[in-house]
Amino acid sequence: MVDLTTLFGPECVAVVGATDREGSVGRAVMQNMLDSFEGRVVPVNPSRDELFDRRCYDSVADVPDADLVVVAVPPDAVIDVLRESGEAGVRDAVVITAGFGEAGNEGAARERELAEVAAEYDMNVVGPNSVGVISTPVGMNATFAPLGAEPGNVSFMSQSGAFVTAVLDWAADREVGFRDIVSLGNKAVLDESDFVEHWGRDEETDVVLGYLEGIEDGRSFIDTARTVTDDTPVVLVKSGRTEAGAHAAASHTGAIAGSEAAYEAGLDQAGVLRVEGVQELFDYAAILAGQPVPDSDGVAIVTNAGGPGVMATDAVGDSGLSLASFAEGTVGALSEALPDNANVYNPIDVIGDAPVDRFAEALDVALADPNVGSAVVIACPTATLSFEALAEAVVDAGEAHGKPLAVSLMGGSSTREAGRTLSGAGVPTYFDPARAVRSLDALREYREIRDAEYTAPREFDxxxxxxxxxxxxxxxxxxxxxxxxxxxxxxxxxIPIPEGEVVDSPADAERVAEGIGGDVVMKIVSPDILHKSDIGGVKVGVPSEEVRDAYEDLITRARRYQPDADLLGVQVQELxxxxxxxxxxxxxxxxxxxxxxxxxxxxxxxxxxxxxxxxxxxxxxxxxxxxxxxxxxxxxxxxxxxxxxxxxxxxxxxxxxxxxxxxxxxxxxxxxxxxxxxxxxxxxxxxxxxxxxxxxxxxxxxxxxxxxxxxxxxxxx
Incomplete structure (x- = not known):
């Protein structure tokens, strides 16, 4: 078990390679740290006495009480910096510098040396070739990204640094928060399993997200994630699914791409929710972090528009969920609450002129039904409906019934304030009703993962x-x-096999066949001839009196097909x-x-x-x-x-x-x-x-x- 407490909660961070030169990584990291970090930030650069109105140190060894180093120096200097840090007792490092495993044989050799130094000093190293690390609980932005992160309960790792910067920009526009963010880089020391394990122990991380191009140790990842997902959902985008994509991944990060079948199986056995793209990744994150897991698969749909209700119904049919069949009392209560031309069966159509009160009553009745495990609320803008008031009613209904909700507000700017209200209460909102349904289906998937009982493999004698x-x-x-x-x-x-024996003479073939009794199967035995049936190297249903001739014929066929083949003989086998x-x-x-x-x-x-x-x-x-x-x-x-x-x-x-x-x-x-x-x-x-x-x-x-x-x-x- 790797202890990453200090990596995400340091008190003193030394930025090695700090500079005030415009456009440099060292300046960007230093500025981000000064703008965010609650602890001490110390610049390290032997060429400067002072930076950003702070004393600048020649070496990490000179920095008192440093517990994390961020390294942004040329590749040839990185190993010396890590060694100095290890000698000084620093156990956590983030290596921003590129030019390692992704940069040919020389870089790969340098990366191996980095890993050896880390092992020598028992250091936790992120990277190399990393954008950096963010930890919002301590206000630490140890990256060279142009934007930081707002606090949240989702932790995120990415093997692509560009993906980290893009997500930060996207999240800032949508007010999405994070707890920790890690740019994995080349994963020379710390890999995805280490971070999944750490966040699984972190009570403040509700969901783990990741973008991966490869997994370093598949068996370790399965064992780690299987334990973590008992309490914390793990959602991943794994790229490189196609042959071309896998090649691109290898050239981009130095990852060795495994087969897609292996990843499909491994992630499934690990209990990971795999998604295809960024939108799904954060759709899943929003609902897994904010909503309870449903007790059953029945979904109620409450809408003020028939068409979107049908879209949601189709999406339910495409998912692992089911359209809830209402109990008799539910249908009666809806009939009393809704106009005559409303649909009181599932999906519930409260009609286009519905005010908030009608919406709220229909939702309350639906959620009270024992056959309903979750609900989708779909609202199109009308003159009689306030999105803001509807958002408050939805939040109240969710809290009252303790069942998960997803909302589709099918509008533009008029939905923003309502979206903030819902998001603040952990209720995800979408324009597309189908996305709302798919997000609820993620809760169902996670429930099945969480509730699955692990059985240890049997050890046979x-x-x-x-x-x-x-x-x-x-x-x-x-x-x-x-x-x-x-x-x-x-x-x-x-594993049962037919009675038989490999023989190297016609007489032995006859002897074995007589011992088996009845007709037999005869096959050429040669490690050099893989597809025996293609050359007539298999005879089925050979009577005992024809075994000698069959043996000679098989050997002759094999010699003609491949004269230099290593012939071990013929297998005589029970039919x-x-x-x-x-x-x-x-x-x-x-x-x-x-x-x-x-x-x-x-x-x-x-x-x-x-x-x-x-x-x-x-x-x-x-x-x-x-x-x-x-x-x-x-x-x-x-x-x-x-x-x-x-x-x-x-x-x-x-x-x-x-x-x-x-x-x-x-x-x-x-x-x-x-x-x-x-x-x-x-x-x-x-x-x-x-x-x-x-x-x-x-x-x-x-x-x-x-x-x-x-x-x-x-x-x-």
């Missing part, structure tokens, strides 16, 4: 030693690709009855940020074409494995579509978990496909496997313990 030996054998053979010769790897982890089964795929690959991913979907030869798959970050717990099955379009096929018997979903769930454990236990496995995993009403069986391994991480054989170390080894275990 497996034969790790045999699995280790299978992988070690690949290392001895110098191969990085394995096929059906590695089926024992699955068996070692309790499964798949007439009542479904071919699925369970696979893994290793993402640079999130580590091993597990994939499930409809399998067979068309898996790449159908792309009906779901992904989770390993290790995968049972509820997550079940969600993977629910997440594919082909789920009805598994559950008995067109009169078929439903398959054994439990066996699929267990296979997903066991494969997850396998790739978590052995980092050498880069990619692994079990395709097909044939699922029947009775079981799930892995029919074929293909994997790629990292030769640098392949395990060697376990050393035999010496007699005099056996006792120690057992104790350590």
């Amino acid at each position: 497996v034969d790790r030693e045999h699995a280790r030996e299978v992988l070690a054998d690949a290392g001895r053979r110098g191969t990085t690709r394995l096929g059906v010769e590695a089926m024992d790897l699955l068996s070692a982890y309790g 499964l009855d798949t007439s009542n089964g479904v071919e699925t795929i369970v696979g893994t690959n290793r993402d640079p940020q999130f580590g091993p991913l597990v994939l499930f979907g409809l399998g067979g030869v068309f898996v790449e074409v159908l792309e009906d798959t779901t992904v989770r970050v390993a290790p995968v717990a049972e509820p997550e494995a079940r969600e993977m099955i629910e997440g594919i379009r082909a789920t009805p096929l598994l559950r008995g579509a067109r009169g078929r018997d439903p398959v054994d979903e439990g066996s699929v769930v267990e296979t997903i978990q066991r494969l997850s454990q396998l790739v978590t236990d052995f980092p050498a496995i880069l990619e692994l496909d079990v395709n097909p995993l044939v699922v029947t009403p009775e079981s799930a069986t892995a029919v074929d496997v293909r994997l790629t391994v990292d030769p640098e991480k392949l395990p060697g054989p376990e050393p035999e313990p010496d007699a005099d170390t056996t006792e120690t080894t057992e104790t350590q275990r």
Whole structure:
């Protein structure tokens, strides 16, 4: 756990590189600090004796009681400044200077050295290449942004410095406040997980917002955010979704872009609300920070205009919410309160001539209904309606009933004062009714995240030693690709495989086939021939009397196709009855940020074409494995579509978990496909496997313990 208390609450800040030169970063940071900070601001510049009517120090080491340094010096001088700061006992730094990981090999080497110095002195470092840090509780604007921030209960981090300055300008125009703001920069030391963890502990931060182009340690982020989101919503914009966008992100910040599937899965498992753009980011922030979480999904719509009411109704249909069905007493009360031509069912239309009292009574009746969890109020300007008075009535209704509200005031300048009244009470306002509905849907999403019970991944009893030996054998053979010769790897982890054996002679092929009994499947075994069926390297339903000839034919085909291929032999395998089964795929690959991913979907030869798959970050717990099955379009096929018997979903769930454990236990496995995993009403069986391994991480054989170390080894275990 990183302690960032001083970073956001220093008493004395040293600005290294302070200057009064117009247009310089050092001047902008110094001026912002002097204009805002409640504590001491000390300029550090060996070329000056005095700056801004303050004594200027030669070094951080000379500054008494400095507890935060803001560094705005040339790149070559940054390391020395941090080292001096560390020697002086300063534990928090913000490095504004660019020219590090984003600036080629020389900059990357400089950034590694920066991280080493920070580790040596146990320093918290923001950046480098950061716009800076803002903390409104102490009035600190340690940035070179042209505007600061107003106080609020939302904390915000951004990997783009330009995004920070743009948001500050946008927020000032809309009177949006913040608690803390961090420009992450290159994240050489502190990253998004550190700030999410800190703000999760901060009782005054109600919502965490972020703009990210990459996540440094996906597994750490999932574990951190999953804990924080029990009490504090986390909402992120993650850019770089497309291949072109990911490339742009890498060149912009030096981030290594992970796959979009990994981010989708990782952020979902972390309990993060992901949005697509800035508008949604702050729409979500406004309602999550200001409104209670609804107890149910039923929404009431109260409007003085039919068209906008229909728009809101459509938006409810597109969301995870539902249009509330009013109780009989509610309909009766509305009938008494509203004119005859009003609509007393949902959406409630109070008619265009409605004064505030009629609006307020309809809203009060709707919110009292037990089937209503939240409400949208939509108002268009009329001569009979005061927006300001309506705003006060809405605030009163929200406080009286304790249910979340979102308001759509469909006007221009006439809505501003009403908007301020509502915003001051934490009620978000929008011009578009659909945005109001989507913001309420964010509350529903967060409720589901908050209420979800975390289940730890199951640890199965497996034969790790045999699995280790299978992988070690690949290392001895110098191969990085394995096929059906590695089926024992699955068996070692309790994943059922058909009876069979890899043989290297026609006689052995016949022997194995006779032992299995009945027709068999025969497959070429070669790490160099990945798509065996494309060359006729698979024979299905071979009778025992034809096994010898089939063996010779398969070897001949392989030699013709690729004369230099490493042929390990032929697999003779039990022929499964798949007439009542479904071919699925369970696979893994290793993402640079999130580590091993597990994939499930409809399998067979068309898996790449159908792309009906779901992904989770390993290790995968049972509820997550079940969600993977629910997440594919082909789920009805598994559950008995067109009169078929439903398959054994439990066996699929267990296979997903066991494969997850396998790739978590052995980092050498880069990619692994079990395709097909044939699922029947009775079981799930892995029919074929293909994997790629990292030769640098392949395990060697376990050393035999010496007699005099056996006792120690057992104790350590």
